[in-house]
Amino acid sequence: MIRKRVAKATRFLSFFRFIYLKKGKESERKGRSDLIYAILLFIAFSFVSYRLIGSFESKSKVLISSFFSLLFSSAVYYMFHLKRVPEQKHFIQFDHYTFLYFITLVIVSMGFALILEMMTDGSPGPREQVGNPVKQLKLMVKKNIRYAQLLRYVAKNGLFKSPLQMNRESRNRQMGEALKNTLEEAGGVFIKFGQFLSTRTDLFAPEFIEELTHLQEDVQRLPGEQVRLIVEEQLGCSIEEAFASFNEQPLAAASIAQVHRATLKSGEAVVVKVLRPELKEQMAVDVAILSSFATMLENRMSWASNVGITSIADGFIQNLYEETDLSIEQSNIQQMRNGMTEHVYIPKVYPAYSTSEMVVVEFLDGVSLGKVSTLSKNERVEVAKLIFDDMLAQIFERGVFHNDPHPGNIFILHDGRPAFLDFGAIGKLSEFQQRGFIWLLFGILRRNPETMAIGVERLVVNSEEIDFKKLELALGEFLIVHSFEGDILEEMGTDLFDIMGNFGLQFHPSVAAAFRSMITLQGSLQEIDPDFNLERAMQRFLKTQLTVSKAKEVIEETVEDELLNTLPRLKTFPRRIDTLLRQAEQGDFTINMGIFSHKENRDYVNQTVSLLFLSIVGISFGLLSLGALFLAQNETTEGYSFLDVFGYSGLGLSVIMLIRVAIQSIHRTK
Template identity: 30%
Template sequence: MLAALAVGLAAILYILVVGLLARRVLETPIGWPRAIIVGLVVFVASVSLLRAVELGSGLLAPAGSLAVDRVIFVLFITVAAGWTVACGIGILVALELVWPTRHFGGPVAAVKAFRARRRRARRYAQVLAIASRHGLGPLVHGGKVSDAAAWLPGALVDALNEAGVTFVKFGQVLSTRDDLVPPEYTRALATLQAGSSTVAWDRIRTVIEQELGGPIDATFASIDEQPLAAASVAQVHTATLLDGTEVVVKVQRPDAAAQVRADVDIILRLAARIEERTDWGSEYGVVDLADGFAAALNEELDYRIEAANMTALGRIADESESAAIRIPRAFEAVSTARMLVMDRVDGEPIGASADRLSQLDPELRTELAKGVLDAVLEQALVRGMFHADLHPGNLLLTADGDIALIDCGSVGVLERSLRERIAALLLAVINDDDIGTTDVVLLVAEAADDTDRVALQRDIGRVLTRMQVSTQTGRIFMQLLDVLRDHRLAVPPAMTLAFRTIVSLEGSLRRIDPDFDLVETGLARVPHFMRRMLAWRRVLGAAEATAAVAAVQARTMPRRIDAITSSLERGTLGVRVRAFEGTDERSWIGSIVAQLTTTLIAIAGIVTAAILVVSDAGPFLTANVRTTAFVGVVIGLAAFLLLFRSLRVAFVRRRR
């Protein structure tokens, strides 16, 4: 009984020692479950090892009594136990290299993580249930649906509507991708722009009063309880201000923010898993796409951003050469994060205006599409701020025959230098100039030193050649982005957003004019806007700014020249190297040197230990072991511990 208790206590002590020393040597937390398992296995093996050391080293006489001094016996057993600990640490190092410990950050973090996983699992189950309820279950689970062409698009729209904000927004994006989605689906998904389910007035009224901080009649003379439209994130009601101005009130759905956060969390995790486990996910940058989609959704939840964007775009529209578009005025004084008040515009989305558009003269439809494109190109190329979400639901055909742009939550901003290069790029593209396009691309995007520029030009040339006979120019722009990504060129996000806007705009313009050609009738206007960008006033202003900077620099030149010549005369001129001047840089260099030193010492120790162990020189410490061999074993133990730590620092990415 006492012997079993002693063995048990020894096993517990051994496990603690192995676990704590492994953490100390590796400087990283190691999960106790694996430390316990490894400790038990090595402890069982160490019992046989210690017995073999006792018998093989001559510590015990044949009768079982000690054949050496007690001090020597303790030293041998201690070193042998040390090697068993080293073996345990080595196994833990190998496990950490192959299967790093996952850290949960304590009980509180573990509980929070569990609740988050439970919410995600519940949401997963909810989405799958919605899909099954609308007959999409076989598709979700990889099965087949027979005779689905007639009813599947409508069922998909119903399922997305019921799934909530994020999935409705996803459907809206797909409705503009005629290059990816069949026509029957894009037509059905277009109804998502104005076909979302409504929210009861009592809940909407509560949101309005919370945002106003008081009763509704303190701000509005009247408000219609019946919604004018129900969008993916908000619901719109007509109202009248106290001064008689007719407005619409865009109110965020009560559960929109929470639903978006839950769905975005699911989307980001799925994107990370897809990019990690698939080649196409990494190639197309699924995580970056998901991050951009998430950022756009989060911006849509703050209507103060949209109000500011409407004011800026409205100013651009008022000063524009094109009168084809209008931007509703935002009343920023009474708008809040969850409520936006703006001018009332009589019209309907072009995605739902097929009958009315069909009654217009074809030439008028073409001119209307040209005017919209002109206005958007002027926003992007001349003014540098453009509406970046131009799907058919955000373009309203007004009673006057104009187009009003709504939902200004997502805008793009292009600095002047980038605008000039994008304009030059478009000019090269529409002229089928692969050399010029490549040159401009290399000015816009960051290329690595090993970029094959000949192959890049060849791939760009293929895209431009296909564009000459393509009926979907927007798709060509996405193919051009794919070429840049394949050649690992770092494209500015604003440029990517501009190209994606062209894709969305082309889908919207084709609803206005089905025969609209973005190259022949649209991008041919680029030279006009480039001339406006390079107007003599702008060029003169840029020249004046450059001259002013040069003048300031010229005034400091005499003093700099005098300082250099004075230093030459005194013989004190020197060159200061600023590399590794910062604290972080010095710390990094110090860690590299320390790691290298530790590794070299460990290797030298192992070599020394091997030489001493096989050496025949020196007196015998026991009947079978020489003193030099015993010293070599001790040195080898210390060297292996140092090597474990060095390997851990060098090859295992620390989890922070």
């Protein structure tokens, strides 16, 4: 068997070198030695290419480019040289042809690396995708096919057309419809991205949001046999060993996972959430394309640039990877249970049966919020109050809240208690952000724009860009327009988001998620209590929970925090003054300012200057080499003159340097 494989490898090598091997032991031995030579050559020039390209490049790309360079260069070497000379004992002969062969190997390898760099992007990929050059190449081909497909949908739906004759509302609606149609045709991750955008009421116009809410995805259910294989692979045993019963018919199926009902050996009823098997491979392609698509939108469309669509896409991608790691959902459930009260129930998770691709959770016997019909009107009002108060407690007290409280994710148990389901994504607020919320709400309650501005500062990403005087004026006008006595809190929220947009401010993703959760919850609670009003419920919360004493407590804590942060600086302040004076006396006093005051900026400038210098040297070498070759034409010496050697060598070096510059330049833009 081993001899057959060696013989096959030898014949395979003979195809690469284009040398006919005669039958017999001598020929077989010669083939084996050639195979060893080829492997050593591949390793050696892969290392050389890796060093010439730069260590920033992934090894897998270098190996792929080196492999194809070996095929191409060997074919050219054979066709133009070896085919015309008698067969030698060793297929490498050290002459000027061999020298050109080696130069060609390196240049072609770097050329392939440049092509790979242009065809790939810098978007994040799955964590398990590491190393394998063949898989990397297959993934790259899939990405480019998928990207071409997406561009067809973009052109078909006229996504980049923006008629200026339309009014603002019509233009927003048309852009929303074009984006919706494009994402819907692309399917998969793109539909989920559109659904995610439809929740960002803080960033997009209502007409734009309305179009995206119509996105639909068609999900095929996994067959029972396939589900059984997945579950048994995750458990490491048969289903019968782990469960007393397992229903292969799914309770629900979505694009990420599928849910089945089961019973443990202990008799406990559970649901088993199973990750779709093809999901991560498809995500590896779609996520990379989505990142490039977002960049393209931001470069071409003003609305995408204004909202920072690339950062939104990056956040969505991060959330998506968290949703596809079911071990994170286990942790989320446990965090929610840690803050559980007696009024609202959170199901328990079973870690012994759960993995990163499967999670087993307690089955809740009840009905979803939208299907409640047995409760009286008073009971419905009370349940809505319990759910709303618990959600506010999650946001303002625990700092961990349900990210998507739609009616399907809220159950009413048979004992009348509400319960939350589906914890694939939860929101988290720091104490700093919680206090910012309280400052903002207390400012609204007390009609104080200065207090509101302090809250806004803690809730936005780019707080250093705030012009407080102008912001306080805008918030003052906002309070004049809204009396807060009527049912206008949702309208106030929309206007507040408009103010943030006008000042170029963006809420932290977790803060925006908290706003979205409250708005989503309002729609959910109106399913059981049509008279439920978010504004009145919020006013009740402000009056009962956000009292003056509570606000004073927050203010005192804030002052304490600021003092604790400031005292260490005050302690070192005299010593720093003394150091500055001593440096001034000694003539060593310097000030870093402008773009060179930060290490990242200095590194960027240094790299840019290095690339510019390398480009100049490469072009100079190329011009000198062309001049040398031109002069060599006038010489009458036989063979290759010094000018020939210098000219061809210089051209090779020039090409190598310029390709390196091109690869590094493309790499830095990602």
